[in-house]
Amino acid sequence: MRGHLGPACNAVGYVDRQVWGVNHLYAYPVWQRLKACTLSAPNSGPFREDAPNWCRAPFEPEGLLSSISAIVSGTIGIHYGHVLVHFKGHAERLKQWVSMGLCLLVVAIILHFTDAIPINKQLYSFSYVCFTAGAAGIVFSGFYILIDVWGFRTPFLFLEWIGMNAMLVFVMAAQGIFEGFINGWYYKNSDNTLVYWIQKHIFNDVWHSERVGTLLYVIFAQITFWGVVSGILHKLGIYWKL
Structure with a gap:
Protein backbone atom coordinates (compact mmCIF):
# COMPACT_ATOMS: atom_id res chain seq x y z
CA MET A 1 0.00 0.00 0.00
CA ARG A 2 1.45 3.36 -1.06
CA GLY A 3 2.10 6.07 1.46
CA HIS A 4 0.29 9.39 1.31
CA LEU A 5 2.22 12.57 0.56
CA GLY A 6 -0.58 15.09 0.98
CA PRO A 7 -1.19 17.37 3.97
CA ALA A 8 -3.99 15.19 5.32
CA CYS A 9 -1.78 12.23 6.18
CA ASN A 10 1.93 11.59 5.76
CA ALA A 11 4.72 9.81 7.60
CA VAL A 12 6.47 13.05 8.57
CA GLY A 13 3.42 14.41 10.34
CA TYR A 14 2.54 11.04 11.86
CA VAL A 15 5.97 10.52 13.41
CA ASP A 16 6.04 14.05 14.84
CA ARG A 17 2.57 13.67 16.33
CA GLN A 18 3.54 10.40 17.97
CA VAL A 19 6.92 11.57 19.26
CA TRP A 20 6.35 15.22 20.16
CA GLY A 21 2.58 15.40 20.54
CA VAL A 22 0.13 17.70 18.76
CA ASN A 23 0.60 20.54 21.25
CA HIS A 24 4.29 20.85 20.36
CA LEU A 25 3.86 21.19 16.59
CA TYR A 26 3.74 24.35 14.48
CA ALA A 27 0.14 25.56 14.42
CA TYR A 28 0.22 27.53 11.15
CA PRO A 29 1.56 25.26 8.38
CA VAL A 30 1.93 26.66 4.89
CA TRP A 31 -0.81 24.46 3.46
CA GLN A 32 -3.38 26.66 5.22
CA ARG A 33 -2.95 28.92 2.17
CA LEU A 34 -4.16 26.22 -0.25
CA LYS A 35 -7.36 26.71 -2.24
CA ALA A 36 -8.94 23.84 -0.34
CA CYS A 37 -8.48 25.77 2.91
CA THR A 38 -9.05 29.45 2.09
CA LEU A 39 -10.51 31.63 -0.64
CA SER A 40 -7.54 33.96 -0.18
CA ALA A 41 -5.11 31.42 -1.69
CA PRO A 42 -2.20 31.65 -2.26
CA ASN A 43 -2.22 34.15 0.62
CA SER A 44 -3.33 33.61 4.19
CA GLY A 45 -6.96 34.21 5.01
CA PRO A 46 -10.00 32.91 6.86
CA PHE A 47 -10.83 29.25 6.38
CA ARG A 48 -13.52 28.23 3.92
CA GLU A 49 -16.74 26.93 5.43
CA ASP A 50 -16.15 23.59 3.71
CA ALA A 51 -12.43 23.46 4.55
CA PRO A 52 -11.31 19.92 5.47
CA ASN A 53 -10.14 19.22 9.00
CA TRP A 54 -6.49 18.89 8.01
CA CYS A 55 -6.43 22.62 7.18
CA ARG A 56 -6.60 23.31 10.92
CA ALA A 57 -4.17 20.56 11.89
CA PRO A 58 -0.70 21.51 13.16
CA PHE A 59 2.39 20.36 11.27
CA GLU A 60 6.06 20.71 12.12
CA PRO A 61 8.10 21.60 9.00
CA GLU A 62 11.33 21.02 10.92
CA GLY A 63 10.39 17.83 12.71
CA LEU A 64 12.17 14.56 13.36
CA LEU A 65 12.21 13.04 9.86
CA SER A 66 12.73 16.45 8.24
CA SER A 67 15.78 16.98 10.43
CA ILE A 68 17.29 13.73 9.14
CA SER A 69 16.87 14.99 5.58
CA ALA A 70 18.43 18.31 6.58
CA ILE A 71 21.42 16.47 8.03
CA VAL A 72 21.84 14.58 4.75
CA SER A 73 21.76 17.89 2.84
CA GLY A 74 24.37 19.34 5.17
CA THR A 75 26.57 16.26 4.81
CA ILE A 76 26.51 16.57 1.02
CA GLY A 77 27.49 20.21 1.37
CA ILE A 78 30.40 19.22 3.61
CA HIS A 79 31.48 16.74 0.93
CA TYR A 80 31.56 19.55 -1.64
CA GLY A 81 33.78 21.48 0.76
CA HIS A 82 36.08 18.51 1.32
CA VAL A 83 36.60 18.28 -2.43
CA LEU A 84 37.83 21.87 -2.34
CA VAL A 85 40.31 20.97 0.41
CA HIS A 86 41.62 17.63 -0.81
CA PHE A 87 41.76 18.24 -4.58
CA LYS A 88 43.97 21.07 -5.81
CA GLY A 89 43.44 21.08 -9.58
CA HIS A 90 40.48 22.76 -11.27
CA ALA A 91 39.71 19.74 -13.42
CA GLU A 92 39.77 17.34 -10.47
CA ARG A 93 37.47 19.51 -8.39
CA LEU A 94 35.01 20.07 -11.21
CA LYS A 95 34.94 16.37 -12.04
CA GLN A 96 33.96 15.57 -8.46
CA TRP A 97 31.32 18.30 -8.15
CA VAL A 98 29.72 17.89 -11.57
CA SER A 99 29.63 14.09 -11.47
CA MET A 100 28.05 14.02 -8.02
CA GLY A 101 25.65 16.82 -8.90
CA LEU A 102 24.48 15.06 -12.05
CA CYS A 103 24.10 11.73 -10.24
CA LEU A 104 21.98 13.33 -7.54
CA LEU A 105 19.80 15.07 -10.13
CA VAL A 106 19.28 11.81 -12.03
CA VAL A 107 18.32 10.00 -8.82
CA ALA A 108 15.88 12.77 -7.91
CA ILE A 109 14.27 12.81 -11.35
CA ILE A 110 13.88 9.02 -11.40
CA LEU A 111 12.37 8.95 -7.91
CA HIS A 112 10.00 11.79 -8.75
CA PHE A 113 8.71 10.73 -12.15
CA THR A 114 8.33 7.07 -11.19
CA ASP A 115 6.23 8.23 -8.21
CA ALA A 116 8.54 6.29 -5.91
CA ILE A 117 9.41 9.34 -3.79
CA PRO A 118 8.05 12.55 -5.36
CA ILE A 119 9.87 15.83 -4.77
CA ASN A 120 8.13 17.48 -1.83
CA LYS A 121 9.63 20.49 -0.08
CA GLN A 122 7.22 20.51 2.85
CA LEU A 123 8.02 16.90 3.70
CA TYR A 124 11.72 17.35 2.84
CA SER A 125 11.57 14.10 0.87
CA PHE A 126 14.74 12.24 -0.14
CA SER A 127 14.16 13.15 -3.80
CA TYR A 128 13.96 16.82 -2.77
CA VAL A 129 17.28 16.43 -0.95
CA CYS A 130 18.87 14.86 -4.03
CA PHE A 131 17.46 17.48 -6.40
CA THR A 132 18.49 20.52 -4.37
CA ALA A 133 21.92 19.09 -3.50
CA GLY A 134 22.55 18.11 -7.10
CA ALA A 135 21.45 21.49 -8.42
CA ALA A 136 23.65 23.18 -5.81
CA GLY A 137 26.65 21.18 -7.02
CA ILE A 138 26.05 22.17 -10.64
CA VAL A 139 25.47 25.85 -9.82
CA PHE A 140 28.52 25.90 -7.55
CA SER A 141 30.59 24.41 -10.37
CA GLY A 142 29.34 27.13 -12.70
CA PHE A 143 30.38 29.88 -10.30
CA TYR A 144 33.72 28.15 -9.76
CA ILE A 145 34.41 28.16 -13.49
CA LEU A 146 33.45 31.82 -13.85
CA ILE A 147 35.34 33.10 -10.82
CA ASP A 148 38.27 30.78 -10.15
CA VAL A 149 38.98 29.37 -13.61
CA TRP A 150 38.12 32.28 -15.91
CA GLY A 151 38.89 35.01 -13.37
CA PHE A 152 35.60 36.95 -13.45
CA ARG A 153 35.83 37.83 -9.77
CA THR A 154 34.79 41.48 -9.68
CA PRO A 155 31.12 41.02 -10.74
CA PHE A 156 30.68 38.46 -7.97
CA LEU A 157 32.41 40.27 -5.12
CA PHE A 158 29.06 40.81 -3.40
CA LEU A 159 28.74 37.03 -3.00
CA GLY A 176 13.60 38.13 8.59
CA ILE A 177 14.81 39.82 11.79
CA PHE A 178 15.73 43.11 10.13
CA GLU A 179 12.62 43.19 7.94
CA GLY A 180 10.47 42.34 10.94
CA PHE A 181 12.02 45.24 12.86
CA ILE A 182 11.26 47.64 10.00
CA ASN A 183 7.71 46.29 9.75
CA GLY A 184 7.26 47.14 13.42
CA TRP A 185 7.07 50.81 12.40
CA TYR A 186 3.92 51.62 10.46
CA TYR A 187 1.42 54.41 9.81
CA LYS A 188 -2.19 53.91 11.01
CA ASN A 189 -2.29 50.15 10.25
CA SER A 190 0.20 47.30 10.02
CA ASP A 191 0.06 47.20 6.20
CA ASN A 192 1.47 50.71 5.90
CA THR A 193 5.11 49.80 6.45
CA LEU A 194 8.19 50.84 4.52
CA VAL A 195 8.81 47.27 3.38
CA TYR A 196 5.23 46.88 2.14
CA TRP A 197 5.34 50.25 0.36
CA ILE A 198 8.61 49.45 -1.42
CA GLN A 199 7.43 46.00 -2.51
CA LYS A 200 4.05 47.24 -3.73
CA HIS A 201 4.82 50.59 -5.34
CA ILE A 202 8.38 50.14 -6.59
CA PHE A 203 8.18 46.53 -7.75
CA ASN A 204 4.66 45.07 -8.01
CA ASP A 205 2.89 48.14 -9.42
CA VAL A 206 5.69 48.99 -11.85
CA TRP A 207 5.77 45.49 -13.35
CA HIS A 208 2.02 44.90 -12.96
CA SER A 209 2.77 41.44 -11.62
CA GLU A 210 3.02 40.26 -8.04
CA ARG A 211 5.24 37.32 -8.99
CA VAL A 212 7.70 39.36 -11.04
CA GLY A 213 7.61 42.15 -8.48
CA THR A 214 8.33 39.75 -5.64
CA LEU A 215 11.22 38.19 -7.56
CA LEU A 216 12.77 41.59 -8.29
CA TYR A 217 12.18 42.68 -4.70
CA VAL A 218 14.14 39.67 -3.45
CA ILE A 219 16.95 40.27 -5.95
CA PHE A 220 17.36 44.01 -5.45
CA ALA A 221 15.86 44.90 -2.08
CA GLN A 222 17.20 41.87 -0.25
CA ILE A 223 20.15 40.15 -1.96
CA THR A 224 21.69 43.32 -3.41
CA PHE A 225 20.97 45.29 -0.24
CA TRP A 226 22.68 42.77 2.01
CA GLY A 227 25.50 42.42 -0.49
CA VAL A 228 26.15 46.16 -0.16
CA VAL A 229 25.84 46.04 3.64
CA SER A 230 28.24 43.09 3.80
CA GLY A 231 30.67 44.93 1.52
CA ILE A 232 30.64 47.99 3.76
CA LEU A 233 31.20 45.84 6.84
CA HIS A 234 34.03 44.04 5.05
CA LYS A 235 35.73 47.36 4.29
CA LEU A 236 35.36 48.29 7.95
CA GLY A 237 36.69 44.92 9.05
CA ILE A 238 33.51 44.03 10.93
CA TYR A 239 32.45 40.37 10.91
CA TRP A 240 29.88 38.43 12.91
CA LYS A 241 31.62 35.29 14.16
CA LEU A 242 30.79 32.53 16.60
Missing part, protein backbone atom coordinates in the same frame (compact mmCIF):
# COMPACT_ATOMS: atom_id res chain seq x y z
CA GLU A 160 32.19 36.94 -1.42
CA TRP A 161 31.21 39.71 0.98
CA ILE A 162 28.00 37.91 1.92
CA GLY A 163 30.00 34.74 2.55
CA MET A 164 32.36 36.62 4.86
CA ASN A 165 29.40 37.76 6.96
CA ALA A 166 27.16 34.75 6.40
CA MET A 167 25.97 34.63 10.01
CA LEU A 168 24.80 38.24 9.89
CA VAL A 169 22.97 37.77 6.59
CA PHE A 170 21.36 34.53 7.76
CA VAL A 171 20.05 36.00 11.00
CA MET A 172 19.07 39.46 9.79
CA ALA A 173 17.91 38.62 6.25
CA ALA A 174 17.08 34.93 5.88
CA GLN A 175 15.32 34.80 9.25
Whole structure:
Protein backbone atom coordinates (compact mmCIF):
# COMPACT_ATOMS: atom_id res chain seq x y z
CA MET A 1 0.00 0.00 0.00
CA ARG A 2 1.45 3.36 -1.06
CA GLY A 3 2.10 6.07 1.46
CA HIS A 4 0.29 9.39 1.31
CA LEU A 5 2.22 12.57 0.56
CA GLY A 6 -0.58 15.09 0.98
CA PRO A 7 -1.19 17.37 3.97
CA ALA A 8 -3.99 15.19 5.32
CA CYS A 9 -1.78 12.23 6.18
CA ASN A 10 1.93 11.59 5.76
CA ALA A 11 4.72 9.81 7.60
CA VAL A 12 6.47 13.05 8.57
CA GLY A 13 3.42 14.41 10.34
CA TYR A 14 2.54 11.04 11.86
CA VAL A 15 5.97 10.52 13.41
CA ASP A 16 6.04 14.05 14.84
CA ARG A 17 2.57 13.67 16.33
CA GLN A 18 3.54 10.40 17.97
CA VAL A 19 6.92 11.57 19.26
CA TRP A 20 6.35 15.22 20.16
CA GLY A 21 2.58 15.40 20.54
CA VAL A 22 0.13 17.70 18.76
CA ASN A 23 0.60 20.54 21.25
CA HIS A 24 4.29 20.85 20.36
CA LEU A 25 3.86 21.19 16.59
CA TYR A 26 3.74 24.35 14.48
CA ALA A 27 0.14 25.56 14.42
CA TYR A 28 0.22 27.53 11.15
CA PRO A 29 1.56 25.26 8.38
CA VAL A 30 1.93 26.66 4.89
CA TRP A 31 -0.81 24.46 3.46
CA GLN A 32 -3.38 26.66 5.22
CA ARG A 33 -2.95 28.92 2.17
CA LEU A 34 -4.16 26.22 -0.25
CA LYS A 35 -7.36 26.71 -2.24
CA ALA A 36 -8.94 23.84 -0.34
CA CYS A 37 -8.48 25.77 2.91
CA THR A 38 -9.05 29.45 2.09
CA LEU A 39 -10.51 31.63 -0.64
CA SER A 40 -7.54 33.96 -0.18
CA ALA A 41 -5.11 31.42 -1.69
CA PRO A 42 -2.20 31.65 -2.26
CA ASN A 43 -2.22 34.15 0.62
CA SER A 44 -3.33 33.61 4.19
CA GLY A 45 -6.96 34.21 5.01
CA PRO A 46 -10.00 32.91 6.86
CA PHE A 47 -10.83 29.25 6.38
CA ARG A 48 -13.52 28.23 3.92
CA GLU A 49 -16.74 26.93 5.43
CA ASP A 50 -16.15 23.59 3.71
CA ALA A 51 -12.43 23.46 4.55
CA PRO A 52 -11.31 19.92 5.47
CA ASN A 53 -10.14 19.22 9.00
CA TRP A 54 -6.49 18.89 8.01
CA CYS A 55 -6.43 22.62 7.18
CA ARG A 56 -6.60 23.31 10.92
CA ALA A 57 -4.17 20.56 11.89
CA PRO A 58 -0.70 21.51 13.16
CA PHE A 59 2.39 20.36 11.27
CA GLU A 60 6.06 20.71 12.12
CA PRO A 61 8.10 21.60 9.00
CA GLU A 62 11.33 21.02 10.92
CA GLY A 63 10.39 17.83 12.71
CA LEU A 64 12.17 14.56 13.36
CA LEU A 65 12.21 13.04 9.86
CA SER A 66 12.73 16.45 8.24
CA SER A 67 15.78 16.98 10.43
CA ILE A 68 17.29 13.73 9.14
CA SER A 69 16.87 14.99 5.58
CA ALA A 70 18.43 18.31 6.58
CA ILE A 71 21.42 16.47 8.03
CA VAL A 72 21.84 14.58 4.75
CA SER A 73 21.76 17.89 2.84
CA GLY A 74 24.37 19.34 5.17
CA THR A 75 26.57 16.26 4.81
CA ILE A 76 26.51 16.57 1.02
CA GLY A 77 27.49 20.21 1.37
CA ILE A 78 30.40 19.22 3.61
CA HIS A 79 31.48 16.74 0.93
CA TYR A 80 31.56 19.55 -1.64
CA GLY A 81 33.78 21.48 0.76
CA HIS A 82 36.08 18.51 1.32
CA VAL A 83 36.60 18.28 -2.43
CA LEU A 84 37.83 21.87 -2.34
CA VAL A 85 40.31 20.97 0.41
CA HIS A 86 41.62 17.63 -0.81
CA PHE A 87 41.76 18.24 -4.58
CA LYS A 88 43.97 21.07 -5.81
CA GLY A 89 43.44 21.08 -9.58
CA HIS A 90 40.48 22.76 -11.27
CA ALA A 91 39.71 19.74 -13.42
CA GLU A 92 39.77 17.34 -10.47
CA ARG A 93 37.47 19.51 -8.39
CA LEU A 94 35.01 20.07 -11.21
CA LYS A 95 34.94 16.37 -12.04
CA GLN A 96 33.96 15.57 -8.46
CA TRP A 97 31.32 18.30 -8.15
CA VAL A 98 29.72 17.89 -11.57
CA SER A 99 29.63 14.09 -11.47
CA MET A 100 28.05 14.02 -8.02
CA GLY A 101 25.65 16.82 -8.90
CA LEU A 102 24.48 15.06 -12.05
CA CYS A 103 24.10 11.73 -10.24
CA LEU A 104 21.98 13.33 -7.54
CA LEU A 105 19.80 15.07 -10.13
CA VAL A 106 19.28 11.81 -12.03
CA VAL A 107 18.32 10.00 -8.82
CA ALA A 108 15.88 12.77 -7.91
CA ILE A 109 14.27 12.81 -11.35
CA ILE A 110 13.88 9.02 -11.40
CA LEU A 111 12.37 8.95 -7.91
CA HIS A 112 10.00 11.79 -8.75
CA PHE A 113 8.71 10.73 -12.15
CA THR A 114 8.33 7.07 -11.19
CA ASP A 115 6.23 8.23 -8.21
CA ALA A 116 8.54 6.29 -5.91
CA ILE A 117 9.41 9.34 -3.79
CA PRO A 118 8.05 12.55 -5.36
CA ILE A 119 9.87 15.83 -4.77
CA ASN A 120 8.13 17.48 -1.83
CA LYS A 121 9.63 20.49 -0.08
CA GLN A 122 7.22 20.51 2.85
CA LEU A 123 8.02 16.90 3.70
CA TYR A 124 11.72 17.35 2.84
CA SER A 125 11.57 14.10 0.87
CA PHE A 126 14.74 12.24 -0.14
CA SER A 127 14.16 13.15 -3.80
CA TYR A 128 13.96 16.82 -2.77
CA VAL A 129 17.28 16.43 -0.95
CA CYS A 130 18.87 14.86 -4.03
CA PHE A 131 17.46 17.48 -6.40
CA THR A 132 18.49 20.52 -4.37
CA ALA A 133 21.92 19.09 -3.50
CA GLY A 134 22.55 18.11 -7.10
CA ALA A 135 21.45 21.49 -8.42
CA ALA A 136 23.65 23.18 -5.81
CA GLY A 137 26.65 21.18 -7.02
CA ILE A 138 26.05 22.17 -10.64
CA VAL A 139 25.47 25.85 -9.82
CA PHE A 140 28.52 25.90 -7.55
CA SER A 141 30.59 24.41 -10.37
CA GLY A 142 29.34 27.13 -12.70
CA PHE A 143 30.38 29.88 -10.30
CA TYR A 144 33.72 28.15 -9.76
CA ILE A 145 34.41 28.16 -13.49
CA LEU A 146 33.45 31.82 -13.85
CA ILE A 147 35.34 33.10 -10.82
CA ASP A 148 38.27 30.78 -10.15
CA VAL A 149 38.98 29.37 -13.61
CA TRP A 150 38.12 32.28 -15.91
CA GLY A 151 38.89 35.01 -13.37
CA PHE A 152 35.60 36.95 -13.45
CA ARG A 153 35.83 37.83 -9.77
CA THR A 154 34.79 41.48 -9.68
CA PRO A 155 31.12 41.02 -10.74
CA PHE A 156 30.68 38.46 -7.97
CA LEU A 157 32.41 40.27 -5.12
CA PHE A 158 29.06 40.81 -3.40
CA LEU A 159 28.74 37.03 -3.00
CA GLU A 160 32.19 36.94 -1.42
CA TRP A 161 31.21 39.71 0.98
CA ILE A 162 28.00 37.91 1.92
CA GLY A 163 30.00 34.74 2.55
CA MET A 164 32.36 36.62 4.86
CA ASN A 165 29.40 37.76 6.96
CA ALA A 166 27.16 34.75 6.40
CA MET A 167 25.97 34.63 10.01
CA LEU A 168 24.80 38.24 9.89
CA VAL A 169 22.97 37.77 6.59
CA PHE A 170 21.36 34.53 7.76
CA VAL A 171 20.05 36.00 11.00
CA MET A 172 19.07 39.46 9.79
CA ALA A 173 17.91 38.62 6.25
CA ALA A 174 17.08 34.93 5.88
CA GLN A 175 15.32 34.80 9.25
CA GLY A 176 13.60 38.13 8.59
CA ILE A 177 14.81 39.82 11.79
CA PHE A 178 15.73 43.11 10.13
CA GLU A 179 12.62 43.19 7.94
CA GLY A 180 10.47 42.34 10.94
CA PHE A 181 12.02 45.24 12.86
CA ILE A 182 11.26 47.64 10.00
CA ASN A 183 7.71 46.29 9.75
CA GLY A 184 7.26 47.14 13.42
CA TRP A 185 7.07 50.81 12.40
CA TYR A 186 3.92 51.62 10.46
CA TYR A 187 1.42 54.41 9.81
CA LYS A 188 -2.19 53.91 11.01
CA ASN A 189 -2.29 50.15 10.25
CA SER A 190 0.20 47.30 10.02
CA ASP A 191 0.06 47.20 6.20
CA ASN A 192 1.47 50.71 5.90
CA THR A 193 5.11 49.80 6.45
CA LEU A 194 8.19 50.84 4.52
CA VAL A 195 8.81 47.27 3.38
CA TYR A 196 5.23 46.88 2.14
CA TRP A 197 5.34 50.25 0.36
CA ILE A 198 8.61 49.45 -1.42
CA GLN A 199 7.43 46.00 -2.51
CA LYS A 200 4.05 47.24 -3.73
CA HIS A 201 4.82 50.59 -5.34
CA ILE A 202 8.38 50.14 -6.59
CA PHE A 203 8.18 46.53 -7.75
CA ASN A 204 4.66 45.07 -8.01
CA ASP A 205 2.89 48.14 -9.42
CA VAL A 206 5.69 48.99 -11.85
CA TRP A 207 5.77 45.49 -13.35
CA HIS A 208 2.02 44.90 -12.96
CA SER A 209 2.77 41.44 -11.62
CA GLU A 210 3.02 40.26 -8.04
CA ARG A 211 5.24 37.32 -8.99
CA VAL A 212 7.70 39.36 -11.04
CA GLY A 213 7.61 42.15 -8.48
CA THR A 214 8.33 39.75 -5.64
CA LEU A 215 11.22 38.19 -7.56
CA LEU A 216 12.77 41.59 -8.29
CA TYR A 217 12.18 42.68 -4.70
CA VAL A 218 14.14 39.67 -3.45
CA ILE A 219 16.95 40.27 -5.95
CA PHE A 220 17.36 44.01 -5.45
CA ALA A 221 15.86 44.90 -2.08
CA GLN A 222 17.20 41.87 -0.25
CA ILE A 223 20.15 40.15 -1.96
CA THR A 224 21.69 43.32 -3.41
CA PHE A 225 20.97 45.29 -0.24
CA TRP A 226 22.68 42.77 2.01
CA GLY A 227 25.50 42.42 -0.49
CA VAL A 228 26.15 46.16 -0.16
CA VAL A 229 25.84 46.04 3.64
CA SER A 230 28.24 43.09 3.80
CA GLY A 231 30.67 44.93 1.52
CA ILE A 232 30.64 47.99 3.76
CA LEU A 233 31.20 45.84 6.84
CA HIS A 234 34.03 44.04 5.05
CA LYS A 235 35.73 47.36 4.29
CA LEU A 236 35.36 48.29 7.95
CA GLY A 237 36.69 44.92 9.05
CA ILE A 238 33.51 44.03 10.93
CA TYR A 239 32.45 40.37 10.91
CA TRP A 240 29.88 38.43 12.91
CA LYS A 241 31.62 35.29 14.16
CA LEU A 242 30.79 32.53 16.60
